[in-house]
Amino acid sequence: MSLSIIKPGLLDTLQDLGRIGYGSWGINPGGAMDRYAAQVANLLVGNCGEEAVMEIHFPGPQILFEQNTLIAITGANFSATVNDEQIPRWQPVVVRRNTVLQFSSLVEGARCYLSVHGGYCGEKWLNSYSTNLKAGVGGWHGQPLRKGDELPFKENTIYFAGLLKDESNFEALPWRVNTEKIYRWPHEIGFIPGREWEGLSPASQENFIQNNFLIHPSSDRMGYQLKGSPMVMDRPVELLSSAVSFGTVQLLPDGQLIVLMADHQTTGGYPRIAHVISAHLPKLAQLRPCDAIQFKRVDATAAETLLTAQQKELHILQRACMDHLNELVC
Structure with a gap:
């Protein structure tokens, strides 16, 4: 076949x-x-x-x-x-x-x-x-x-x-x-603060939460480049390259942001100001160039609860689909 x-x-x-x-x-x-x-x-x-x-x-x-x-x-x-x-x-x-x-x-x-x-x-x-x-x-x-x-x-x-x-x-x-619950409010993306979040100026922290960001047309499977009001750190910071993951939000030298996607590099040296919660990565992956993103802060416990519920639904779905197929074939 x-x-x-x-x-x-x-x-x-x-x-x-x-x-x-x-x-x-x-x-x-x-x-x-x-x-x-x-x-x-x-x-x-x-x-x-x-x-x-x-x-x-x-x-x-x-x-x-x-x-x-x-x-x-x-x-x-x-x-x-x-x-x-x-x-x-x-x-x-x-x-x-x-x-x-x-x-x-x-x-x-x-x-x-x-x-x-x-x-x-x-x-x-x-x-x-x-x-x-x-x-x-x-x-x-x-x-x-x-x-x-x-x-x-x-x-x-x-x-x-x-x-x-x-x-x-x-x-x-x-x-x-x-899939209504998984893709509900597609432009609202939850995040938890990253290691360098506290190094952002208060105005930049508020900007990140209150304002929208547009996905740049040059975005790809490696990362979504975002366009919005420039953001700054409270003071200059030099970082050693360290591990990054799918959903890490980094602050670039020009004050703009990039969200790392599936083909991201393994390490990065830019400030990691946030991480998109795992349960919202499917919504993020379905956004297109020129779409807007509104970041919403979520605590770690809530993020874990959302992901656990999503994984539980997948396990239930797997059993249900196998039962349906077995009934149909038999």
């Missing part, structure tokens, strides 16, 4: 939850920008949450399914269609052999995720399928997907043709995920 790329999109890569544990070697974790959406895509088709998915930006690719396949699309809304018929997001869908998936228009969000039952047969490097474009490893030969690429799937034992109605191009299975 496999799919083939008829026409590539802007930047389509295979990603999982990242290459964890190699920061001391200078190897960044990478992985999906919206890890919640990536996990849900896998769970909906009966995979474990750590399987590789296809991360898609707009304009998206045209994809030919060479076999009957169970898929799920999560994350951004790019108006996905199969043979020009609209298909739902956040819901498992059986697609017929020789049908074409494409993305016709950008409605909301920055990136979506395509999972297939069983997972993709990608290249694993340091225990991860995530594509590292700079090193040229992982994913599909360490590069974005190109025209003519054929991605094989891992073996599965479900006969999907039996779930399709006569002459239909696809069949949406009768369960879906409610």
